[in-house]
Amino acid sequence: MQITEIFKSIQGESTYAGMPCVFVRLTGCNLRCNWCDSEYTFTGGHRRTLEEVLEEVKQLSAGGLVEITGGEPMLQEREVVPLMQRLLDDGYTVLLETSGERPLERVPKGVTKIVDVKCPNSGEDGTFRIENLAALGSQDEVKFVLSDRGDYEFAREFVTRHDLERRVKAVLFSPAFRKDASGERDVSHCLLDPRELAEWMLADNVPARLGLQIHKFIWDPALKGV
Numbered sequence: 001m002q003i004t005e006i007f008k009s010i011q012g013e014s015t016y017a018g019m020p021c022v023f024v025r026l027t028g029c030n031l032r033c034n035w036c037d038s039e040y041t042f043t044g045g046h047r048r049t050l051e052e053v054l055e056e057v058k059q060l061s062a063g064g065l066v067e068i069t070g071g072e073p074m075l076q077e078r079e080v081v082p083l084m085q086r087l088l089d090d091g092y093t094v095l096l097e098t099s100g101e102r103p104l105e106r107v108p109k110g111v112t113k114i115v116d117v118k119c120p121n122s123g124e125d126g127t128f129r130i131e132n133l134a135a136l137g138s139q140d141e142v143k144f145v146l147s148d149r150g151d152y153e154f155a156r157e158f159v160t161r162h163d164l165e166r167r168v169k170a171v172l173f174s175p176a177f178r179k180d181a182s183g184e185r186d187v188s189h190c191l192l193d194p195r196e197l198a199e200w201m202l203a204d205n206v207p208a209r210l211g212l213q214i215h216k217f218i219w220d221p222a223l224k225g226v
């Protein structure tokens with residue numbers, strides 16, 4: 001499979017935020033989100049066999065959390081599905097970060113899917129494959145990255161229309177981060193003020209949790225491999 005990087009860091013989003021995690025970042029994405037912070041994954045990378053990836057993960061951590069991310073990892077489904085199964089068999093807790101544009105029904109049971117449903121300001125709304133709702137279960141999470149009130153209303157309606165609170169473990173609303181952010185790290189780098197988002201969520205009683213990308217506050221947002 002084509003790999004951009006494998007590294008250990010702190011999980012920055014999802015209900016696993018704050019936990020040590022090995023990230024396997026696959027090369028290539030079929031979307032072009034306006035605020036994408038991973039454009040360096042679009043091309044390049046290195047060919048790695050499944051065994052080589054497993055060995056590298058093992059060198060970084062003998063157990064615990066592994067996140068398969070990208071780019072869009074499900075573009076390499078033929079190789080990434082067996083990788084996820086092997087990681088599960090070896091006792092890892094496996095997270096899959098995906099846009100949900102590719103089919104998810106062949107993701108092994110036991111993998112926690114974190115599905116990033118694209119909102120209007122990303123420029124890629126409508127790309128979530130609606131059939132994938134049937135593949136979501138009680139351990140999965142659905143995330144919306146928001147940059148304005150229109151995105152928030154889109155996400156709020158999506159959650160209600162598809163009864164996400166009942167379908168999945170958690171619904172996450174997260175302010176988008178400016179992709180040119182670097183150096184100083186504070187909420188002024190968020191495209192949507194977290195306080196404003198919190199007030200909207202409280203006013204509407206949205207069954208979602210507010211998430212901040214904590215890795216962006218710990219390290220320089222422009223750094224790779226963190």
Ligand code: SF4
Nearest residue numbers: 029031032033036071
């Ligand atoms: S799906 Fe992810 S990697 Fe692809 S363009 Fe959007 S934010 Fe970037």
